[in-house]
Amino acid sequence: MSALIQTTNLQRTFTVSAGLFKPKQTLHAVNGVDLCVNRSDVLGVVGESGCGKSTLARMLLGLTPPTQGSVQIDGQDISKIDRRELARRVQPIFQDPYSSLNPRRTIASIVSFPLDVLGIGSTEERKKKSLEMLERVGLPARYANNTPGQLSGGQRQRVAIARALVINPEIVICDEPTSALDVSVQAQILNLLLDLRKEFNLTYVFISHNLAVVEHIATQVAVMYLGRVVELRQTAELFKEPRHPYTQALLASVLTPEPGLGIPDTGLGLSFPDPLHPPTGCAFHPRCAQRKPECSTSHPLLRRDAQGEVACHLYPSNR
Ligand code: SF4
Numbered sequence: 001m002s003a004l005i006q007t008t009n010l011q012r013t014f015t016v017s018a019g020l021f022k023p024k025q026t027l028h029a030v031n032g033v034d035l036c037v038n039r040s041d042v043l044g045v046v047g048e049s050g051c052g053k054s055t056l057a058r059m060l061l062g063l064t065p066p067t068q069g070s071v072q073i074d075g076q077d078i079s080k081i082d083r084r085e086l087a088r089r090v091q092p093i094f095q096d097p098y099s100s101l102n103p104r105r106t107i108a109s110i111v112s113f114p115l116d117v118l119g120i121g122s123t124e125e126r127k128k129k130s131l132e133m134l135e136r137v138g139l140p141a142r143y144a145n146n147t148p149g150q151l152s153g154g155q156r157q158r159v160a161i162a163r164a165l166v167i168n169p170e171i172v173i174c175d176e177p178t179s180a181l182d183v184s185v186q187a188q189i190l191n192l193l194l195d196l197r198k199e200f201n202l203t204y205v206f207i208s209h210n211l212a213v214v215e216h217i218a219t220q221v222a223v224m225y226l227g228r229v230v231e232l233r234q235t236a237e238l239f240k241e242p243r244h245p246y247t248q249a250l251l252a253s254v255l256t257p258e259p260g261l262g263i264p265d266t267g268l269g270l271s272f273p274d275p276l277h278p279p280t281g282c283a284f285h286p287r288c289a290q291r292k293p294e295c296s297t298s299h300p301l302l303r304r305d306a307q308g309e310v311a312c313h314l315y316p317s318n319r
C-alpha cells in the first residue's frame, strides 16, 4: 500500500534580519523531514515551540512552499495539484478558534463557506449539508444563526471542525487544535475527532506540544527537535519505552506531579537553543544527560531498525 502522505527531504528556510545594518541570517525551520502516513492513520507530531511543527503543517497544507524536497499526496506532488482540488482533499484545523472564524458571519455561513468557494451543490444543498455537519459535531441547529462571539471556545472549535469536514476531505492537518481549551473540553474535542476519523475514514496529522493529547489520538508519533525528526515510533511503543534522550526528557517532564516542587532532572534544564545558531553535531547535545564525546561533533542520522526510527549515537546503527 502506498502512503497517502509522503514527505521527502522536506526543508524550509527563512531569511531573518537580526536588525538594521546586521547581516541577514538563515533559519532552518524544517531541515530534511521524511514522513510517511498511511490512509486512516493519525501521525502525532510533538516537540517544543520553535521546533518547526507549524511550518511543517503549513507545508502539508500547501500554504508554505518547501525550499527543498517535496510533499506528495497519493503519489502526486502537491505543488502540482490545483489549489482548489488540494483544498478539497486537505483541510486545516488551527489552534485558535477565536481568530480563525470570521466574527461577523453566522455559524451556518462559516461552515458552508468551503462549499460556496468550491461551488459544490445548490444553495439549498449547501445549507442542508452545513446544518447536518453542525449537528454531527454537537452543535444543534439553534446555533446556526449565532456569531462566533456568542459561543464558548469549545463550541467555536466544533464550528472549525464542521467547516473543515463539510467538503469531505481525506486529510485533516490539526495544528494544536485543543491547546487553547480547558482540559475537560480538550478531551471532548479529541474524542469527537476520533469518532469523526472513523466515521469519515479521515487521515490526521496532529501537531501538539502536549504529549498526553498525542498519546490519546495518534497511531504513530514523530518527535521533532530544531527542525528535524529525532524519533518516529508507533504510539504505544514510544510511550512505553522512549529511546531518544529528548523523548525521554519530554516524557519525564510530563510526569512531574507538581511542577515547581520537585522537578526531576529531565535534561531539559537548559533552555531551547537559538534556532539561528543550532549546536554542532547532535543539536540536542548541550541539554543531553547521556551525551558522549562524539555527540558535539558528529550529527546522528535518523535510522530505522526493528523498533522504529531514532537519530542518536546511543544506538549502534548510528555509530
Ligand atoms: Fe544525546 Fe548524543 Fe544521542 Fe544526541 S546523539 S541525543 S547528545 S546521546
Ligand code: MG
Binding pocket: 049, 053, 054, 176
Ligand atoms: Mg506552533
